[in-house]
Amino acid sequence: MASSKPTANMLWGGRFTSGLDPLMVTYNESIHFDRRIYAQDIRGSIAYARANTKLGLLTPKEFKEIERGFGQVMSEWDEDAFKIVPGVDEDIHTANERRLGEIIGKEIAGKLHTGRSRNDQVATGMRLWLRDELRAIEEHLVSFLRVTTSRAKAEIAALMPGYTHLQRAMPIRWAHWLLSYGTFFADDLERLREVIKRVNRCPLGSGALVGNGFGIDRDAMAEELGFEGLINNSMAGVADRDFVIETLQWAASFMAHISRWSEDLIIYSTAEFGFVRLADAYSTGSSLMPQKKNPDSLELLRGKSGRVFGHMAGLMMSAKGLPSTYNKDLQESWETMIDGVKTISDSVQIATGVLSTLSIFPEKMRAALTPDMLATDLADYLVRKGVPFRETHHISGRVVALAEQEGVLMDKLSVEQLQDVDERFGDDVVQAVFDFEQSVEKRTSKGGTSKKSVLEQIAIIQELLQ
Ligand code: ARG
Numbered sequence: 001m002a003s004s005k006p007t008a009n010m011l012w013g014g015r016f017t018s019g020l021d022p023l024m025v026t027y028n029e030s031i032h033f034d035r036r037i038y039a040q041d042i043r044g045s046i047a048y049a050r051a052n053t054k055l056g057l058l059t060p061k062e063f064k065e066i067e068r069g070f071g072q073v074m075s076e077w078d079e080d081a082f083k084i085v086p087g088v089d090e091d092i093h094t095a096n097e098r099r100l101g102e103i104i105g106k107e108i109a110g111k112l113h114t115g116r117s118r119n120d121q122v123a124t125g126m127r128l129w130l131r132d133e134l135r136a137i138e139e140h141l142v143s144f145l146r147v148t149t150s151r152a153k154a155e156i157a158a159l160m161p162g163y164t165h166l167q168r169a170m171p172i173r174w175a176h177w178l179l180s181y182g183t184f185f186a187d188d189l190e191r192l193r194e195v196i197k198r199v200n201r202c203p204l205g206s207g208a209l210v211g212n213g214f215g216i217d218r219d220a221m222a223e224e225l226g227f228e229g230l231i232n233n234s235m236a237g238v239a240d241r242d243f244v245i246e247t248l249q250w251a252a253s254f255m256a257h258i259s260r261w262s263e264d265l266i267i268y269s270t271a272e273f274g275f276v277r278l279a280d281a282y283s284t285g286s287s288l289m290p291q292k293k294n295p296d297s298l299e300l301l302r303g304k305s306g307r308v309f310g311h312m313a314g315l316m317m318s319a320k321g322l323p324s325t326y327n328k329d330l331q332e333s334w335e336t337m338i339d340g341v342k343t344i345s346d347s348v349q350i351a352t353g354v355l356s357t358l359s360i361f362p363e364k365m366r367a368a369l370t371p372d373m374l375a376t377d378l379a380d381y382l383v384r385k386g387v388p389f390r391e392t393h394h395i396s397g398r399v400v401a402l403a404e405q406e407g408v409l410m411d412k413l414s415v416e417q418l419q420d421v422d423e424r425f426g427d428d429v430v431q432a433v434f435d436f437e438q439s440v441e442k443r444t445s446k447g448g449t450s451k452k453s454v455l456e457q458i459a460i461i462q463e464l465l466q
Helices: 022-028 031-054 060-078 092-104 118-154 174-199 218-224 234-239 242-268 296-319 328-357 362-367 371-383 389-406 415-421 429-433 436-441 451-464
Strands: 159-164 167-173
Touching: 031 060, 031 092, 031 118, 031 218, 031 328, 060 092, 092 118, 118 174, 118 234, 118 242, 118 328, 118 451, 159 174, 159 362, 159 436, 167 174, 167 371, 167 436, 174 242, 174 451, 242 296, 242 328, 296 328, 371 389, 371 429, 371 436, 389 415, 415 429
Parallel strands: none
Antiparallel strands: 159 167
């Protein structure tokens, strides 16, 4: 790989006289991962050349040549025919420029980089690529939320236990559980839209760090590339990988939500619960135990959250403590970005697949409801008769104890037994309290588990999906 003078062919090689350590050549390279932004790199270069043509740094004829040459470079990449020259094509920027020179001649190709640096070039290409990837993820997230809300609507009748501390707490609608995560994911969608805005700002024209000395029209380039605005300081333009860090922070928090969502569904899919069953498309069997059906999709979603947190923390460690502007450490942002984006994109789609094919078992959910979960409703019954809650809580607790002592479920205690505990219990107490549907329907406040409140929540999320 290393010839007697391997730096001679490199675009920055003029000043370097002795060869690189062959391992250093590969250690330094980013072509194997940044090649995926070949199209963005070319689009950025064309916008840059067009702006330089307006300044008279290139003739219109030279610009046409550059466009034609890049057209061919683009097709070679598209058709998987681009030949990377090992040890020479250090990154996508040098590879594209090297190939352009071979096609249109070094005389014209050599003018392209006037006033530009790979520092602003790389940040531009990465931002263009990431913006498009995040927009696709936004679409996937919208689909996931659509499945969440349409299931919530269709299955609004199903009641199940709501848990705190993973102990049965109070009856809820299954739809309410769905929307509890739907609310997290809707927040994630809003945050993602914010992140995309900041990713979609143009650093091109920052040069190596001080800006462009030829008066290049940065706004025109930004507009051509579909950016929403500029990075307003050239040093920040080349120093910044916050757009990747912020993406990974977003991703980490999204994965934390997905991980909890998965954990709930894993629990609900056990034989002990039996509330849900995963479709075969998202489960696997055991190589040893023929009866097993494992929720691998959910376990992977939960597991991959760790990987995304790792990327976020790793890149923050690489970026902290760097001196101003560009340092090669920033090249470390590539692999975390690429793997983070792929992990998130796959994960949202897998979660959507799991949720849209999941079966639910409302009778199992219902069977898990027990009358003691209405102990709070029993206390509320007396509150409605004017008894202070602290007192009714205590009275209801005594009813729970009595049922335990008698070895019966709470709703099987007689009115007389209840009145022995507190004479303010009326003859209507059993029908008024021991009905799960009624209990749920009482929670009509905004955000509650009644049908009306759940429908309101669906409408709020749907608003975001327009
Ligand atoms: N491959 C480099 C990266 O991804 C491109 C920028 C190189 N700039 C430089 N001054 N060496 O960070």
